Amino acid sequence: MSIEIRTVQPEDLERLTLIESICFPPEEAADSEKISSRLKTFPEHFFVLTENQQIAGFINGLVYDSPVLIDEMFEDASLHDENGGYQMILSLAISPEYQHKGYGKQLLQQFITSARLQNRKGITLTCKAELISFYAESGFVNQGKSDSVHGGFEWYEMRILF
Secondary structure (H helix, E strand, O other), rough: OOEEEOOOOOOHHHHHHHHHHHHHHHHHOOHHHHHHHHHOHHHHEEEEEEOOOEEOOOOOEEEEEEOOOOHHHHHHHHHOOOOOEEEOEEEEEEOOOOOOOHHHHHHHHHHHHHHHOOOOOOEEEEOHHHHHHHHHHOOOOOEEOOOOOHOOOOOOEEEOOO
């Protein structure tokens, strides 16, 4: 089995859109247009994991100058500021047939390593309560309930500082 983590390519769009739509409810999932905007705006902050050259999952997020993730980031990739201090995570998604293989943690570690190498101050994400322990295992600290109302759900802000 061959596992690779690489930066996103434009030809990945269809598969990424499918994975996003499977992994997130419709009111939360980024559509093809939003994913396309992200891969064009911040491709160096958008990684895919492949197993035997098939995309199994991905992680992406913009860079911002505040450690707080705001809902507008999910809609507007132009908020990306390459000179910002904080890496955000907007999506971490693993296609169901590839789950429970540790791929999500591998993508998180790649993102953490990349942010450290870019001298970011830290990484922020929001997650639902049932995923707090998953992110805590990779060093993220729960900051409490987020002000986010993205998709109409309750979110918790998680952050790792360097």
